[in-house]
Amino acid sequence: MSAVDDLLEGKDICICAGSGGVGKTTTSAAIAAGMAARGLRVCVLTIDPAKRLADSLGLKELGNEARQVDPALFAEQGVEIKGELWAMMLDAKATFDELVARQAPDEEARDRVLGNRIYQQISSALAGSQEYMAMEKLFELHTEDRFDLLVLDTPPTRNALDFLDAPKRLTQFIEGRSLRVFMKPTGFAAKVAGRGASVALSVFKRIVGFDLIADLAEFFNAFSGMVDGFQARARRVNSLLADRRTCFLVVCGPQGEPVDEAVYFHRKLVEAKLPFGGVIVNKVHYPAERLRGDGADLPAALAERLGDDLGSRVCENFADYQALAERDTRNIDRLAAELRTQAVIRVPYLDEDVHDLAGLAEINRYLFASAEQREARAAGRA
């Protein structure tokens, strides 16, 4: 069984995908730190990290710019960063603006779109725009060639598949019938613009407070010149995702439902011919081998130490934990069998949230370990 550095050998891009709350942000940050420790120049693109984790990475605000994490902070945790660790917090709106600026034929067209109220709403509210913009930023950084490895955290979608569909949804929106209607020279927009002074529209304008229809028409007209550029770029982003130097890691929890979702997500990756690297099962309850070794004497031993009442309650609690651990083991075995992969890395449910560099270093003791080391360490913990 592999460690994360085996899975990422020769890769330029690592995408941590999975359902909401499973540990994508934590895992991405930990992987980036671990690979930087091994000598690579790594940049992690995070999305909505918990404030304390962002603080500990030195990410105080949304800058949409990569910042280097001070290696001295890791040295305090006994981790030597031989390469470089950079981190940035993705700002979907700012990325969209940058993209428009790049695709606009001239400054005037750019300013018309950026200053347009419809654009301002759409660029932050459009379904999937956050996912799409994450990939845009990835593409841009990849083109710049400043880093050996880019690690992409993915947005908190209810369903991991939303992320895969994002480029398609955005291009469908751009190519879509509604937009075409607006953009045809004889279409709705032109008609509306021609009748700008009509009574109905001026009433409407009074109600909504600004000239919504005129703004719409202007937005779609200004956008029309950029559609081809957007589409061409979306195709390049898609081919980057499918590149053999890209690696998708599926992050999931050990319960039945997350495992089902991971199986489904893996199937979709394969169908879309996207490169699957492995699965990270996070927050696993490991069987407590040390206590199990005491076997049937455990209740008696606990009763003697703690008294009958507390002893039996601790015993019950332990039995519950063991049941959870057995359930997790069964689910993970099923996951490995369904995915026909050995690349399943288990990370235990730690006693505390992971919000600082010490927490990331602890996660990396599992991510970057051989299966044997991992098992030994986890058994020691439990």
Ligand SMILES: Nc1ncnc2c1ncn2[C@@H]1O[C@H](COP(=O)(O)OP(=O)(O)OP(=O)(O)O)[C@@H](O)[C@H]1O
């Ligand atoms: N192995 C672990 N043990 C204990 N706590 C963990 C572990 N991994 C992550 N956590 C905690 O679980 C919470 C969720 O983790 P994280 O934010 O990484 O998930 P996510 O998949 O990025 O969530 P979202 O989908 O909302 O973006 C965080 O509070 C984090 O500190």
Ligand SMILES: [Mg+2]
């Ligand atoms: Mg997250």
